[in-house]
Amino acid sequence: MNASARQFKRDAERLTRDLRHRLLIRTALKKYEVARDARRSRYQDWQSARQTAAEIKWDAVNHLDKYLEELVEKLESRGTKVHWASDGEKARQIILGIIREKQACSIIKSKVMTGEEIHLNEALEKAGLSVVESDFGEYIVQLRHEAPYHFVFPAMHLVRGEISELFQKELGSNPTNDPEQLMLIARQVLRGKYISADIGISGANFAIAETGMISITENEGNARLTCALPKVHIALMGIEKVIPKLEDLAIFLPMLATAGAGQALTGYNSLYGGPRQPGESDGPEEFHFVLLDNKRTHLLADAEQRDALHCIRCGACLNVCPIYRNVGGHTYGTTYQGPIGSVITPHLRGLQNWKHLSYASSLCGACTETCPVKIDLHHHLLQSRRNATAQRSIWWEKFAFKGFAFLMNRPILFLLVGKLGRLGQKFHPFVKGTRFDPARAWTRSRELPTIAKQTFGEYWRARGR
Amino acid sequence: MSEREKILGRIREALRVPAPVPGSADHSDGAVRVVTEAEAAKHIADWLPVVADTFDGRVELFRANAVELRAEFHLFRELQEMEIHVRELAIAEGWKKIASHSGELTDRACSALALPRLATDQKYDVNELESCDAGISECDALIAQTGSVLVSTRTAGGRALSVLPPHHIVLAKREQLLADLPEAFALLKSKYESNFPSFISFITGPSRTGDIERILVLGAHGPRKLTILCV
Numbered sequence: 238m239n240a241s242a243r244q245f246k247r248d249a250e251r252l253t254r255d256l257r258h259r260l261l262i263r264t265a266l267k268k269y270e271v272a273r274d275a276r277r278s279r280y281q282d283w284q285s286a287r288q289t290a291a292e293i294k295w296d297a298v299n300h301l302d303k304y305l306e307e308l309v310e311k312l313e314s315r316g317t318k319v320h321w322a323s324d325g326e327k328a329r330q331i332i333l334g335i336i337r338e339k340q341a342c343s344i345i346k347s348k349v350m351t352g353e354e355i356h357l358n359e360a361l362e363k364a365g366l367s368v369v370e371s372d373f374g375e376y377i378v379q380l381r382h383e384a385p386y387h388f389v390f391p392a393m394h395l396v397r398g399e400i401s402e403l404f405q406k407e408l409g410s411n412p413t414n415d416p417e418q419l420m421l422i423a424r425q426v427l428r429g430k431y432i433s434a435d436i437g438i439s440g441a442n443f444a445i446a447e448t449g450m451i452s453i454t455e456n457e458g459n460a461r462l463t464c465a466l467p468k469v470h471i472a473l474m475g476i477e478k479v480i481p482k483l484e485d486l487a488i489f490l491p492m493l494a495t496a497g498a499g500q501a502l503t504g505y506n507s508l509y510g511g512p513r514q515p516g517e518s519d520g521p522e523e524f525h526f527v528l529l530d531n532k533r534t535h536l537l538a539d540a541e542q543r544d545a546l547h548c549i550r551c552g553a554c555l556n557v558c559p560i561y562r563n564v565g566g567h568t569y570g571t572t573y574q575g576p577i578g579s580v581i582t583p584h585l586r587g588l589q590n591w592k593h594l595s596y597a598s599s600l601c602g603a604c605t606e607t608c609p610v611k612i613d614l615h616h617h618l619l620q621s622r623r624n625a626t627a628q629r630s631i632w633w634e635k636f637a638f639k640g641f642a643f644l645m646n647r648p649i650l651f652l653l654v655g656k657l658g659r660l661g662q663k664f665h666p667f668v669k670g671t672r673f674d675p676a677r678a679w680t681r682s683r684e685l686p687t688i689a690k691q692t693f694g695e696y697w698r699a700r701g702r
Numbered sequence: 703m704s705e706r707e708k709i710l711g712r713i714r715e716a717l718r719v720p721a722p723v724p725g726s727a728d729h730s731d732g733a734v735r736v737v738t739e740a741e742a743a744k745h746i747a748d749w750l751p752v753v754a755d756t757f758d759g760r761v762e763l764f765r766a767n768a769v770e771l772r773a774e775f776h777l778f779r780e781l782q783e784m785e786i787h788v789r790e791l792a793i794a795e796g797w798k799k800i801a802s803h804s805g806e807l808t809d810r811a812c813s814a815l816a817l818p819r820l821a822t823d824q825k826y827d828v829n830e831l832e833s834c835d836a837g838i839s840e841c842d843a844l845i846a847q848t849g850s851v852l853v854s855t856r857t858a859g860g861r862a863l864s865v866l867p868p869h870h871i872v873l874a875k876r877e878q879l880l881a882d883l884p885e886a887f888a889l890l891k892s893k894y895e896s897n898f899p900s901f902i903s904f905i906t907g908p909s910r911t912g913d914i915e916r917i918l919v920l921g922a923h924g925p926r927k928l929t930i931l932c933v
Contacts, residue, residue, distance in 0.1 A: 264916075269916065280751055281750065282749040283749070286749040295721070295723060298721075299717060301713050302714050320705075321704070321708075323705055327705065372913075390912075390913065397915060400914060416915070416917045419914060420914070420922055456909070456922065457911050461865045461903065461924065464901075465861035465901075466828055483891060486887060487747075487883040487884045487887050498912070501847075502850055505903055506903065506906075507903040508898075509901055510898050510902075512900065517899070518803075518822050518826060518859070518860040519855075520860065520901060530712070534715075537713060540722075544721065
């Protein structure tokens with residue numbers, strides 16, 4: 238077992254027993270469920286909306302080269318500087334290059350999941366720059382020096398008392414139990430940062446090929462300030478986020494809001510088509526747009542799982558996943574958690590090191606059913622299991638299945654082994670739970686079912702008499 | 703080879719194998735549905751939440767959405783009523799300074815106020831805007847379906863006026879009330895065609911966060927209050 242699999246197992250075991258953690262996640266997600274269901278029921282036809290959204294994304298992803306070229310041409314024609322980055326290292330170099338050229342020292346960031354993916358903050362801090370996250374949840378986890386717990390609700394694992402303590406320690410604020418007061422403390426600190434920041438870094442939820450724009454969805458207004466006040470705006474986006482037409486947003490924006498947070502529309506959905514244009518009174522003088530591959534083309538090459546690139550990062554699959562709800566977000570050890578994270582991480586970071594995530598699923602299919610763009614998530618988890626084994630099979634598993642097949646093909650031997658098992662189980666209580674227990678992996682946390690007294694064959698014969 | 707060529711090369715290589723069309727793996731109905739772009743655009747409106755055909759129905763929907771979003775919405779018969787309302791707001795909240803841009807409605811409202819006014823039509827000082835008690839702007843449209851206000855740099859005095867001051871007041875005309883999102887995007891396309899403003903935003907309610915225990919808090923980083931006045 239590799240390090241990431243060991244860590245997953247260890248943390249999952251600890252957290253599934255943690256009743257406080259479970260209660261916290263259930264409470265948070267219950268509110269989400271109620272809002273989502275109420276909102277979804279107002280659609281005239283949610284299922285058809287899903288189908289259309291999936292078809293638009295299919296078109297975009299399956300003609301990605303065409304739409305990217307169109308997007309870039311349109312963006313450049315209005316003064317945006319477009320950069321292409323094959324991997325995280327290249328993207329970090331580009332962003333650091335822009336910052337050095339501008340001799341900037343303070344940076345304000347709105348939520349950028351691709352930034353988390355390429356560990357941008359660490360790179361910027363190592364270069365001696367001050368970086369502040371402006372999304373409230375992201376700001377909290379940044380102060381705690383930890384990764385977001387959920388890619389839509391980064392601080393979902395914390396209660397107000399913990400946030401108050403954090404603010405007292407890090408910001409010297411007074412203790413309070415009022416969420417509004419806590420927000421106000423952060424607002425005051427961050428207001429100054431926006432105004433003094435030299436550079437604003439944002440992500441993008443969509444990019445529109447036809448008009449050459451990026452679209453940013455948020456509730457707080459922090460992204461709007463990040464893209465309005467600093468002199469330079471840098472947006473970092475994965476190549477798969479491009480959509481063909483402006484009017485496609487008419488379906489994606491409400492679906493993202495409904496699936497992601499149970500809203501009709503998120504607070505602010507903003508489109509940016511370039512730096513400040515002639516005749517405009519504010520906005521950045523320069524707009525840099527960084528397109529990131531970072532193994533997305535690897536996923537694209539897998540036609541079977543290509544639809545995972547349709548993802549709009551609403552987080553709906555995390556919220557319904559029985560595994561996510563029990564093991565929590567940090568256990569995954571990935572930028573993208575939950576079912577979608579388990580599907581794409583093996584592509585982005587290596588199948589053998591992350592194949593254990595394909596097993597972090599009950600295959601119940603709740604993720605597939607809730608996905609607004611119809612990604613076949615649970616089947617992809619099965620395919621990843623198959624691919625991982627085909628690539629590198631495990632000798633003892635192979636041996637065990639060969640043995641099983643051998644047994645199943647020999648009825649007399651099968652009966653004998655069954656009898657032995659029935660007999661052996663009588664002695665099991667003597668070793669149960671000790672290190673001599675052959676079923677220890679199971680009995681450590683579960684009861685072992687007893688083998689039936691009669692085999693089916695015996696029952697059938699007895700019945701006939 | 704440049705990074706651009708490398709990435710595009712990898713994409714083209716990857717796309718040599720076609721992917722199944724969405725819905726084809728749908729075990730429920732099995733039928734593959736492929737709709738054309740034009741059909742899809744027509745359908746989107748049929749699938750989103752329903753909107754009334756009449757103006758009154760749309761006003762009611764917008765009003766209901768505004769209540770849910772905790773935004774203020776008023777429809778006036780006369781421009782004068784709107785001026786009075788803005789004046790009442792200024793007194794109730796004790797405004798000392800406002801920010802605005804020039805426009806038919808904003809000029810009327812601001813002259814009725816007789817308060818120091820920061821204009822954001824030309825380059826302005828951000829610190830000064832930050833110190834204003836309210837930002838008064840016009841808009842491109844109101845959207846009944848979602849209770850949203852559509853703004854852009856050209857109709858709402860730049861990027862920051864509608865987000866930096868603690869209270870954003872939107873002044874709109876009744877003919878600006880649209881039914882749904884597809885109509886809003888159609889308007890943007892016909893209005894700006896090939897010369898879009900560098901910033902366009904759908905504002906849906908005052909700034910908010912649910913990051914603490916999913917409890918709604920208004921006034922996260924943007925305005926705590928959003929007032930929409932329609933005449």
